[in-house]
Amino acid sequence: MEYNKFRHRMNDRITNSGHLGLKRFWALDGRAYEPGELDEKTLEFCGLTTSMVLKCDDCVTYHLIRLIQLGATDNELYESLNVSLIVGGSITIPHIRRAFETIDSCRELQKTDPELTALL
Template identity: 55%
Template structure:
């Protein structure tokens, strides 16, 4: 059965491949920066993904929330830790984040159902 997570992964991969064909230095540099920013540094990659999740929720980007939740679940964050991080996003972003909190909780449930 295909769920929205499968559709998201397929769409993201297809469009990233298409974007990689665009001959534009600025776009290529940004995509490279976006990838390398989450590598281990003073903060480990696992922590950076959690920070990415919080920022994505505050910025109200559901695709970004899904991506970072996939990475966070793969990195081993527990539901309690993810919920705590999402609480920070809710406090920082305010009540306008609530619909995206709903989306995030549904995504966590979908990802856990696959385990």
């Protein structure tokens, strides 16, 4: 997926920019998904639902990939997307379409790359 190459390249560019505020936020964002009272999969589901309601396609793609890597089933993903639809309303429908496309792409890739290592 081109998305992941772009994400890695630009994350490196931003974190190497020397701007302290940007580096701090990137570190904070990464730490928010470290397991604590909630496990990593639950945290990623929170991220997915929040990203869907905020209509951030890049974020939705990232969380879908992570959830699939963590073993989420399609039905678990659909249930989370349903919550997003209820909370976010019909404005989330185009994003749900793209989410289904991402899920389908990941499942297809898993046939040859079960761990989705190409997306890391």
